[in-house]
Amino acid sequence: MNDKANLPGDTPRYPIREVSRLTGVNSVTLRAWERRYGLLRPHRTPKGHRLYAREDIERVEHILQWLHRGVPVSQVRELLEQPDAPASHRPGADDWTSQHQQLIAAVEALDTARLDALFNQSLALYPADVCVEKLWQPVIHNLEERWDERLGATLQRRTLEAFLRTRIGTRLYHANSRAEKAHVLVAPLPEADSPLTGLLAALLISEQGHRVQWLDAPLPFQELNLAEERLGVDALLLASSKAEKPDLIRRQLPRLADQLGVPLALCGPVARIRASDLADSRVVILGDDLPVAASRLNDLLANTPHNETGMHLNE
Incomplete structure (x- = not known):
């Protein structure tokens, strides 16, 4: 099937994989919104394939706007059908x-x-x-x-x-086989006592179409240079829920960022706590909010040649 099919009247229709690419919502979720909540009503071909109109794509974008405002998916249909309802009457969370x-x-x-x-x-x-x-x-x-x-x-x-190691690791394994964007290495910093921050960051980056290699334990800093060379990564993302040691933040991380040929980024509480310590370095500060951090990294990889580092996204 072509990426965009035309029905009588030259109305453009898009297959589900193209709608997923355009909106960032995976196919499983699009089907669930249709089946469970009636949020979408795609056209069906004689063979049962879904085809979406431009209006369906706009509707997906409106659904996302409500979800990002904290409205549960079960309550979105009412808001789509009554867009002028007063805010005080809108469902809560x-x-x-x-x-x-x-x-x-x-x-x-x-x-x-x-x-x-x-x-x-x-x-x-x-x-x-x-x-x-x-x-x-x-x-x-x-x-x-x-x-x-x-x-x-x-x-x-x-x-x-x-x-979460098992479930997210399985998703990364399958997603990496069809990833078409950059290759990102995600690893914890030495003082991180839990992989949860890095795991969630890896999931978000993978969902954006990047190939993600996630490490369960910290690497010696001298081997991060080796990882860039041997793994062929386009960015390194380090995560921690701790403040980490001052020497690591003020001397080792900036030195590593200067040595690498790809961006070195930081996310999790450490990025919030230590932002001022790294203000004059080439380390990319992504912040503590993981969805925002993943979005910033995605923008960085999309807009910056891989041989340019030192962008700061902490403003």
């Missing part, structure tokens, strides 16, 4: 609260089957950046506060980490 509670309960109960169902459901109904912004990032922050010196906290943390 109670569904997100419910999802938070369910996810936290599954982690605390060590219920990996329930975790699996919630993980698959969230990524089927929402784009990855919405999932991370509205669900996974706030839930992990909530859990980290609960885990502070609580009996059983380490077991809960390691169970969640192992679960």
